[in-house]
Structures are given as C-alpha cells and as structure tokens.
Amino acid sequence: MGRIMNGKTMDKWASRFPLIRKIAAMDELLWLNPGYGRTPASIAVTAADVADAERRWVRFAPYIRKAFPETASANGLIESPLYSVPRMKEFLQASSSVPIPGRLMMKADSELPISGSIKARGGIYEVLKTAERLAIGCGLLKESDDYAVLADDSFKAFFSDYAIAVGSTGNLGLSIGIMAAKLGFHTTVHMSRDARQWKKDLLREKGAEVREYEADYSTAVEAGRRQAASNRRCHFIDDEHSKDLFVGYATAGDRLKKQFQKAGIAVDGGHPLFVFLPCGVGGAPGGVTFGLKQAFGENVHAFFVEPTHSPSFLLGLLTGLYDRVSVIDFGLDNRTAADGLAVPKTSAFAGKAAGHLISGCLTVCDRRLFQLQKGLADTERHWIEPSAAAGIAGPQMLLGTEFGKHYLHIHHLTEKTADATFLLWATGGGMVPQKIRAADYERASRI
C-alpha cells in the first residue's frame, strides 16, 4: 500500500485523474478544464453585483484622489495601463521553438496605484465597502455625498474605533493595510512565512500592525480569522471566502474592454482574446475572469498559471474538492519564490463562482519564472515580481503543447490565432524596492 493522499492511494487518484502523477512529480503542464462552459450549481455572483461595485468605485473616486494624489491624473480611479510587448514576443520566440502568432500584450497591474499589485482591485475595494457600510450605518454619510469628506480628521477618529484584519502572503496585506490605515482603521495583517521582509517593513511604516507566523498562508489566515472573531468591531477580510474581494477584482473586465476599444484592438468572434493569469487562492484571477466573461463572453479564454510547487487551484478544480484538498496531501511542499502564489489550498468561493469560466490551468517552475521576469526587464523595461511572471509562460504552453493545441482545435481557434491577442496579466511588482529588484535580477542572471 502506498501513502494515503487525501483518503486515497496515488494509484487510486491516478486511475481517476491521470494528470495527478505529473502534478505530484512537479512537471510543468497544461490541464484543460472539463467543466468549462458548464452551468454552475449555484449563482454566487451576478452582473448586478459587479455593476454595484463599479458605482462604489466611482463614489469613492473623489476620496481616493484626495488621499492618494498620485491617482489625480486618473481622477481617483485605480486602473493600470495596457501595453503592447513586441520585444518580449521576440524574446519568447527566440528562447523556444514555438512561434506566437497574433499580438502579445501585457496588463500592467504591477503599476496599479497605491499598492502596485492586482490586490489593489479586490483588497482596496473591500476596505472601502466596509468603511462605507459603517459610515452610512451611523448616519455620517450618504451615497449622494462627496466622499472626499472621508479624508477629514473626524472620519479618521470615527474609523479608529473599528478594526480591519487580514491574512496575507504580502500583497493583499499591503493593499488592505495601506488603505485601511489611511482611513483610520486599526489594522492588523497576519503574515505567513513566505512574506518578504520589505512588505512587512512597509506595512509597519504605513501604520499597520504586522503579526508574523512561521507557518504557511492557510495557517496565518486561520489565526487571523480566529483573533478577529473575538472582536465585534473587527472586520476580517477573508481571502478564502470573500465575495467582496471577488467582485472588486471583477470590475477589471469592463475597464479592459474600454482600453481595448480605445486602442482600436478588436475582441470578437474572429479575434479571440487569450488571458493568462497568475493564480494563488484563485480570488483575484477568478474575479477578473468573471469580469472578462461579462465583457467578452465566449471570445475570451482564461488560463490560470500556478507554480509547480503550489498548484492548489488546479488540484481543487480537477478533483472537485476545492478547499478540501491541499498540495501538501500530494507530497508537494508549497515552497516557491512566487510568494503571491504560495498557497496550499484554494478559495472554495472562487472555485465555485468561476470554475466553469476557466479554460484551463498551467504550472510553471520557479526557474522559468526568474527567466521570464528578467526577460521582461531586459526587453521591455517592465519590472514585475516572480509571481507576476507566471502568466508569461502561458501563450507558448497553449500553442505548443498537445493539450493546448487540442483546446484551440475543438474551439475552432487554430486558424484565428494570427488575429488573436495573447494577454499576460502582470499581477504585481510595483512596490518592490530598488535593492530587492537588483538582488532578484542578479539571481535570475545566474540561472
């Protein structure tokens, strides 16, 4: 009898899901989601939820603009640029034999204002929603008010009676910590052992309390959730269950649609859009995918990318067990330089709300992450963190692997790839200090 993994031997698992052997062996792979396009068992998020979120961002824009002057040029809207990356396309083609037809682009969430990562979408959104609920509930604010008043000292004093807490490997903590502390909340960030030191230092500097754990992400979240439960005035932002986070991410869909329109780039039946999203618990890529599906329907194809050491979303979706399965069960160590993706278990909420929208999942090894991160810096002068580089491996795995080609074939996309856009979602790296960038670059150069 072999080792028991989540109740079954490897032979039993592999007889149902042959790919599990490759996952356990930490091979890079592409998996096609058999549940893609299926009707979900229940509807967790609706288009109305996303529209409501977008209106909330608009209400808060005058406050954001005032509290974070760097957002003035965008009128207080937190959005990132969309870039064409032709030199990166050449780099990728030169370093592998797989040509990329069509256009290669990058959505630079690494340049999102305030916290420099995709977490600025969901994390900041949930903080704002919490603040609005409290202020309106106490009769201090109306939806028709100019929310710039929230920057007044009287509101800071009001929010200081309340607390916001979160568990994080880094970027979610940064987004929530910076925003919540700015509003005046007592803010606690519970950080896992993967969190990089500079993220902890920066948070403390911004006025948040940082609690450190010598354990993984799920453990830090669990500790935070427990401590927050004992304080009635504390709102715990739960990355493993939150609908608000998800909806905040989803507003990206319509924004991207407008950016494509403005750039004169078509996304339609003849011009498919392939999006590659780095994935941790699945909330950020799941929410973004939900928004993209609202915006582009069947013409967008979303693939999630995870480290070979932490394919938690892939395992959750493949087995149908979602958060009831951990990468640890399959002998993986969840150790990766992609700190933002180092999670052993997925979010059940994201899996259920977006599982049917995802075309497939891919895994990449850390070595490749460093090469891609450096390649992007060398060719396009865009700096992103290792987690954010995961998506860059996507186009060639789709175009060059047996399963990827099969996907293109069955969806009648093979002939359309020349007119397609391949979009790399560069999820973070904007806040990384210069010293750390230099060290990361140096490490990548040695590979």
Ligand SMILES: *Cc1c(COP(=O)(O)O)cnc(C)c1O
């Ligand atoms: C958090 C994060 C992700 C993934 O988001 P999840 O919601 O955990 O799936 C991807 N890239 C970066 C840089 C992140 O910080």
